[in-house]
Amino acid sequence: MNPAAAKWITRHRRHRLHARHHQGRCARPARGDVAAQFRFEFAQLVVVLHQRGSHGPAYYKRVPDNFRKFQPECKSNALQECSREQVVNSFDNTILYTDYFLAQAIQWLKKSETTSAPALLYVSDHGESLGENNVYLHGLPYRVAPDVQKRVPWITWLSPRFEKQSGLINTCLKNKTDSPLTHDNYFHSVLGLMNVSSEVYQEKLDVHANCRSKL
DSSP states (O other): OOSOOEEEEEETTTTEEEEEEOSSEEOOOOSSOTTOOOOEEOSSOOOOOOOOTTOSSOGGGSSOGGGOOSOSOOOSSOGGGSOHHHHHHHHHHHHHHHHHHHHHHHHHHHTTTTTSOOEEEEEOSOOOEESGGGOEESOOOTTTSOHHHHOOOEEEEEOHHHHHHHTBOHHHHHTTTTSOOOHHHHHHHHHHHTTOOOTTOOGGGOTTGGGBOOO
16 A cells, blocks of 8 residues: 545535645545545545544534524534523434534545545544533543543445455444444544555554454
8 A cells, every 4th residue: 555645624504725735646626515526647546535523612613504404403612501492403413414514525535436445534633511410512531531532433335346345345344233342443544544554553443453354
């Protein structure tokens, strides 16, 4: 596996993207929809999307107007000045938009299935407290932080071609749906997913390792 060919960072709300290219050429993306048409000229490519997502306190700033389905919402950075219903509604709107964002990313990847073997791995860095016991946001020491700050989603999507190429067994991965994971698994799972050889790789932390058939 070659070093990462490019890194894309998207600033969630405005979809501003910046390109840093290496070992190849890539066209600067147009502004607009997440699934806008990008032209890549790489044999191997890793795309990194960094989302503001559901990061507080300004949840209301994280979504376009047409995704404000849950009302009334909190339109203040001072969450304690809003009702809990308003805070939860604002947060739920960000989840709704993230769902759309990921669906668009997958649809974009699917467009390249005839010429490549795309896959997507998504994980949040932390959860958020929304006023439970008068606690907001995140960042409490791990020992005392509530579960809502520590339990986050991990989503894996693999194209059929990637499954075949990597030897990963989908049914095996689905059986891991309720298995406990931590961010410690992420680094090693990415290396394993991309078939990267490294002395720092630990197979026991690779969530995909025992779901790979012997090719």
